[in-house]
Amino acid sequence: MKVTVVGAGAVGASCAEYIAIKNFASEVVLVDIKEGFAEGKAMDLMQTASLNGFDTKITGATNDYSKTAGSDIAVITSGIPRKPGMTREELIGINAGIVKSVSESLVKHSPDVILIVVSNPMDTMTYLAHKVTGLPKNRIIGMGGALDSARFKYRLAEALEAPISDVDGMVIGGHSDKGMVPLTRLATRNSVPASEFLSEERLDEVLQATKVGGATLTGLLGTSAWYAPGAAVSGLVQAIACDQKKIFPCSTLLDGEYGLSDLCIGVPVVLGRNGIEKIVEINLSDAEKAAMQASAEGVKATNALI
Ligand SMILES: NC(=O)c1ccc[n+]([C@@H]2O[C@H](COP(=O)([O-])OP(=O)(O)OC[C@H]3O[C@@H](n4cnc5c(N)ncnc54)[C@H](O)[C@@H]3O)[C@@H](O)[C@H]2O)c1
Numbered sequence: 001m002k003v004t005v006v007g008a009g010a011v012g013a014s015c016a017e018y019i020a021i022k023n024f025a026s027e028v029v030l031v032d033i034k035e036g037f038a039e040g041k042a043m044d045l046m047q048t049a050s051l052n053g054f055d056t057k058i059t060g061a062t063n064d065y066s067k068t069a070g071s072d073i074a075v076i077t078s079g080i081p082r083k084p085g086m087t088r089e090e091l092i093g094i095n096a097g098i099v100k101s102v103s104e105s106l107v108k109h110s111p112d113v114i115l116i117v118v119s120n121p122m123d124t125m126t127y128l129a130h131k132v133t134g135l136p137k138n139r140i141i142g143m144g145g146a147l148d149s150a151r152f153k154y155r156l157a158e159a160l161e162a163p164i165s166d167v168d169g170m171v172i173g174g175h176s177d178k179g180m181v182p183l184t185r186l187a188t189r190n191s192v193p194a195s196e197f198l199s200e201e202r203l204d205e206v207l208q209a210t211k212v213g214g215a216t217l218t219g220l221l222g223t224s225a226w227y228a229p230g231a232a233v234s235g236l237v238q239a240i241a242c243d244q245k246k247i248f249p250c251s252t253l254l255d256g257e258y259g260l261s262d263l264c265i266g267v268p269v270v271l272g273r274n275g276i277e278k279i280v281e282i283n284l285s286d287a288e289k290a291a292m293q294a295s296a297e298g299v300k301a302t303n304a305l306i
């Protein structure tokens with residue numbers, strides 16, 4: 001299993017590290033446009049192999065896509081991150097050009113690749129990758145919901161004063177401060193609805209904190225987060241590589257599902273060796289449907305800018 005990660009910055013390197021530590025891929029190729037940067041990150045990570053006990057071979061390349069040839073999965077993290085006070089949508093001007101050229105180069109050298117798009121604004125960049133490559137829709141996956149759901153579980157556990165392993169919850173919708181739809185109605189603590197333990201008001205606080213999870217971290221760090229994003233990507237890569245058939249909320253091209261078409265937005269999907277093997281349609285309440293509709297309108301407004 002060969003995995004390419006484009007962008008050896010904060011998220012790309014974290015993603016490569018988690019993939020290597022989980023020890024399921026034979027090879028990870030890091031690519032960056034900055035001379036020597038991916039090679040340096042790869043060497044540093046390889047020097048953790050004997051310490052962390054993995055056999056994955058990590059190599060680096062400066063903008064040389066011949067090194068990525070024959071990749072099974074490629075992750076696109078290249079592009080600029082936001083700074084405090086910015087929205088993800090404001091990154092579109094620079095990141096659209098980067099994602100376009102990187103997607104083209106990846107598919108040219110690996111025609112059977114499954115693409116995972118991370119660069120922001122992620123739902124629009126996933127849609128752009130479709131327009132540019134024309135790959136079948138099961139082979140282009142946007143990562144956002146897996147991260148947002150991890151943040152939702154963190155906030156739920158905090159409110160419930162419970163261990164995170166005891167809670168479950170999912171976030172669908174667009175990966176944006178306004179567009180996320182945390183499904184508080186379906187959140188549980190060990191199979192018991194979270195609403196049995198928390199007031200409507202407290203659940204709404206959890207929902208609001210989840211939606212601005214990325215902005216909160218950007219305010220604290222001065223740039224956007226990388227550990228949880230890297231871990232979330234590695235989970236998707238592992239589900240595909242190991243044909244796990246796990247459900248994750250991912251951004252995918254919709255064609256009537258959830259009453260939406262011609263956009264990429266986060267919905268639950270089954271991930272396996274063929275990428276997105278199924279879009280899972282769950283029954284939403286009227287309020288959740290309205291939130292999804294509003295989220296889709298936001299994503300479409302950003303799509304109109306590419
Ligand atoms: N979808 C998500 O959940 C999620 C989570 C975190 C970050 N992000 C996004 O991921 C992107 C990367 O964030 P980061 O913190 O790693 O930024 P970063 O600046 O640390 O790293 C980005 C890297 O991309 C490289 N790069 C730029 N243009 C390139 C090109 N044409 N080809 C190859 N490499 C190129 C840069 O040299 C840099 O090393 C940002 O757009 C950020 O908003 C998305």
Ligand SMILES: O=C(O)C[C@H](O)C(=O)O
Pocket residue numbers: 081082088120147175213214215218224225229
């Ligand atoms: O917040 C950001 O801009 C980066 C990423 O989308 C995140 O949610 O951490």
